[in-house]
């Protein structure tokens with residue numbers, strides 16, 4: 065199993081753990097840091113909808129809490145066809161921790177799509193834009 069296949073497998077596993085009683089739209093994410101560690105996340109909804117947290121941001125938070133700051137790749141698993149990419153908020157969050165992030169989007173039917181963070185969020189706002 066390649067490293068990408070492993071991330072996909074872990075994203076699909078995480079997706080099954082999503083807490084999405086309101087939308088029914090389960091999302092899982094698995095990211096790999098440049099030093100080889102893997103962190104996962106799943107979307108966690110709330111009755112106060114605005115408090116819901118996406119799978120990708122959950123995985124980023126787990127990585128940061130472990131001291132990881134450099135993300136090399138992420139796989140995102142949904143039921144969408146074609147496979148859905150991260151939402152705008154998550155694209156911005158991911159851009160904070162990688163300039164060349166490889167994003168793999170998959171669904172539970174085995175469809176796979178690839179993109180980079182620059183393709184999904186061109187000219188991202190980053191800390192170096194701050195005075």
Ligand SMILES: [Zn+2]
Nearest residue numbers: 118150151154
């Ligand atoms: Zn999101």
